Amino acid sequence: MIFDSPKSPSFKKDRRGWNKAWEHDLALLYGSSVDFAQTRGQPLPSLFQLARARGTIPEDHITDKSAMHLQEIKRYICALQRKLTCKAAKSFAEDDFEAKWVACSALEREELILEGLVRTCEIAPEYEDQRRWAPELVLDRLNHASGRGYIDLLKTLLLQNPDNLVEFNSVPNLVYDQITAIGDNPSLGVVVYKKQLDTDRIHILTKVVWNILLAFYGESEEIVHVKSQQRGRDDKRHLKKILEHPGLDAETQAMIKARVQESSKLWQRSERCCASCGLTADRAGVSSLSACQRCKAIGRVVFYCSKKCQVENWKNGSPPHKTICGDKNAMIDAVLAPSARKSVPAGKENSEFGHPRRGYIRSPALLHQLDNLKKEPETDYVFIQPAPLCDFTIKITKPNVRELFRACLKRAACEHAPREVYQMFLLLKSAAISSPEYGIEGLKKQFFKEYGYDIDVLKAEYDP
Ligand SMILES: [Zn+2]
Ligand SMILES: [Zn+2]
DSSP states (O other), rough: SSSSSSSSSTTTTTTTHHEEEEEEHHHHOOOOOOOOOOOOOSOOOOHHHHHHTTTTOGGGSSSHHHHHHHHHHHHHHHHHHHHHHHHHHHHHHHHOOOHHHHOOOOOHHHHHHHHHHHHHHHOHHHHHHHHGOOOOOOOOOOOOTHHHHHHHHHHHHOSSSTOSSSOOOOOOHHHHHHHHHHOSSSSSHHHHHHHHHHHHHHHHHHHHHHHHHHHHOOOOOOOBBBOSHHHHHOOOOOHHHOOOOTTOHHHHHHHHHHHHHHHHHHHHHHBBOOOHHHHHHHHHTOOEEEHHHHHHTTTOOOESSSHHHHHHHHSSSSSSSGGGGTOHHHHHHHSOOTTTOOOOTTTTTTTTTTTOOOOOOHHHHHHHHHHHHHHHHSSSEEOOOTTSSEEEEEEOOHHHHHHHHHHHHHOOOOOOOOOHHHHHHHHHHHHTSSSSTTTHHHHHHHHHHHHHOOHHHHHHHOOO
């Protein structure tokens, strides 16, 4: 059977062996080429075959609990991608992360990638389980072209507008899409199941990419186990189903039983968190969370840390809690509805720079720049220097020059605009020359990182 090789080594004992077993299984399903241009040449299994093999019936996924769980994970991914965007943008802009990563030896990068994978799978068995939906997470692919595979994946996960609180980035993958295609007229349960897989996929991709970045900087995160709506139970059910397979030897059975136990212990240790801010009682600084009574009455678990969070979630939750409170069908409808809240709530949008145009992807360094400018609206530009050197904030005093500069920036932040980029360079040139240690070379370097243009090439074109 595809996947579920219960005999593969545990990451706790042999992370390379464990990873190899996973990569073997992933290659069986998705093919092994780095870009997935070709699959393994056999018919792909369908979503239904995979689900059945795992003891899951997709049609059953139309419950209030699975809908609630889906929203929970979505909120979590949004928050994680915001954190990732912030940290990565700063690392690219201030620390030359890309150059440092590429300069590592292949072996060093492999160790960091394995560390990221292990850290993620250590959190809970369900994380390891999700790896099956993310064929990108294999050494060859992430280490491809001196580690640019990882850099590319990281960049696709960065939020282009971090003010957008309700949407996260996806990572397209043709083979995954083919396998999880649900055909015409799927039942509602199947639609929910497919959404669940899609979020699981982005969840594990984001989590591993995040943990690799933390590992690179020798940092780690305190892990808080949060009780999700149904996952703990699902996982246990799946493991029990494997136990029923005929022909399992005693050793394997013992291993699976240990995992079932580990899984229930984890569930007991886990804590509830606030449905609005995501904090546990401990972190929110309260003695306990309070349950929404109307939801409790229908067997749904919704907790808040404070009145403030409850009010916020009531009005601005995704979906607003007032639209689903105490109503199971409304929650399922909300999940099935084509995202009505695609756009950012009014007033929260980064209106100054807006959304980049279709096909234009802001570089991490540019995201960092825009973030700086948003925090200090009086500033027109920030010359970024590697720590511990301090950055220079630039304010353009002449109103008409300032207006011209702002207009160029607005365009360059949303589309390829070489002429505007060059114009900005000219306007900032004298400020750069008079900034000690930074200078004209510093500005050229920074512009290359932010906009991808070589100023000397632009000069030859516009100013020969
Ligand atoms: Zn809260
Ligand atoms: Zn409620």
